[in-house]
Amino acid sequence: MGLSLLGAPLKRLKKEEFTKQFRKAHTDLERIKLAIREDRYTIWTRKDKPNFPDEYLLPILSLPDTYKTTRHKRKSGEQGLEYVVELKYTYNGTGRRIPIYLKGFFSKDGHLIIGFEIQSLRRDE
Amino acid sequence: MKKYCPVCENNGNVKEKAINIQVGRETFHTKTLVCEKCGHYALTPKVRKTMESWGQKLKKNIVEPQPLFTETTHQFLEETASKFGIKKIPLIKVMISFYLNRVVGRNDFDSLKTAVEKQEGFNLMTKGKKIKLSVPIHYLTLKKLEVFCQSWDIAYAKAIEEAVLFCSTVLTYRDIARLREIARRFEEFVEDYALAA
Numbered sequence: 001m002g003l004s005l006l007g008a009p010l011k012r013l014k015k016e017e018f019t020k021q022f023r024k025a026h027t028d029l030e031r032i033k034l035a036i037r038e039d040r041y042t043i044w045t046r047k048d049k050p051n052f053p054d055e056y057l058l059p060i061l062s063l064p065d066t067y068k069t070t071r072h073k074r075k076s077g078e079q080g081l082e083y084v085v086e087l088k089y090t091y092n093g094t095g096r097r098i099p100i101y102l103k104g105f106f107s108k109d110g111h112l113i114i115g116f117e118i119q120s121l122r123r124d125e
Numbered sequence: 126m127k128k129y130c131p132v133c134e135n136n137g138n139v140k141e142k143a144i145n146i147q148v149g150r151e152t153f154h155t156k157t158l159v160c161e162k163c164g165h166y167a168l169t170p171k172v173r174k175t176m177e178s179w180g181q182k183l184k185k186n187i188v189e190p191q192p193l194f195t196e197t198t199h200q201f202l203e204e205t206a207s208k209f210g211i212k213k214i215p216l217i218k219v220m221i222s223f224y225l226n227r228v229v230g231r232n233d234f235d236s237l238k239t240a241v242e243k244q245e246g247f248n249l250m251t252k253g254k255k256i257k258l259s260v261p262i263h264y265l266t267l268k269k270l271e272v273f274c275q276s277w278d279i280a281y282a283k284a285i286e287e288a289v290l291f292c293s294t295v296l297t298y299r300d301i302a303r304l305r306e307i308a309r310r311f312e313e314f315v316e317d318y319a320l321a322a
Contacts, residue, residue, distance in 0.1 A: 047164070080131075093276075
């Protein structure tokens with residue numbers, strides 16, 4: 001089996017199996033890691049104010065599952081779980097410690113969880 | 126069903142539209158979800174995969190930064206390239222690749238960089254009049270270079286200068302065990318490239 005850029009298997013879990021594993025996870029960080037590993041994340045970005053590329057997601061995979069994340073209620077709460085998850089960590093892949101701020105929520109298709117929608121992936125100011 | 130924008134959370138403004146993503150001198154065209162209100166668009170797994178495959182298939186170089194090197198460095202690069210049986214530009218590309226993939230991610234990168242910058246060889250290669258050189262860059266290298274330059278807030282050309290000076294200095298200085306080991310690995314890296322080329 002080949003691997004994609006971030007090491008995700010090219011043959012992804014089906015939505016049902018992904019949802020099953022998502023529900024088994026104990027922490028939001030475990031759920032984010034699952035979405036990254038399974039290449040089930042979407043980065044929302046803008047031309048004039050782009051988010052960082054997915055390379056900056058890599059350190060998340062080696063954070064301990066109990067690493068602190070914060071939940072906030074979403075404004076609309078539609079098309080996904082009703083909360084956003086925030087995570088602050090450090091990217092160190094280029095010899096310089098870059099503090100990173102990640103914010104996103106888990107999207108749904110009916111009762112199935114289908115991925116992680118990333119609203120912010122940027123330098124934590 | 127109306128689509129939501131996950132960023133501005135406004136209803137009904139998200140539509141599938143054609144977008145252009147600038148990558149160096151090239152433009153990647155695709156269709157994806159775009160919020161007409163806030164301008165955010167979705168880099169979905171499918172879009173990323175298509176873009177990756179598009180970039181890897183590009184035959185041409187997509188940026189051509191122009192780093193500045195002293196005559197001493199130019200001469201050193203010519204000589205080293207000829208020693209490995211390759212040309213100067215491919216040697217510089219190998220240096221960039223080695224630096225970004227094998228050096229900058231090391232835990233001791235800071236102290237390594239400082240050790241290199243203290244060497245006489247480094248001083249010799251940085252002093253004097255500098256001459257521009259065009260270095261054509263391919264998609265995969267550009268992606269690595271972009272992340273590095275973003276982290277350090279520097280231009281592509283500056284990062285290339287850094288990579289070249291680092292690799293050139295370790296090749297000329299063998300008294301520190303760590304630098305000697307890096308020089309050995311770099312030589313293996315170039316030899317592998319030269320064999321494949």
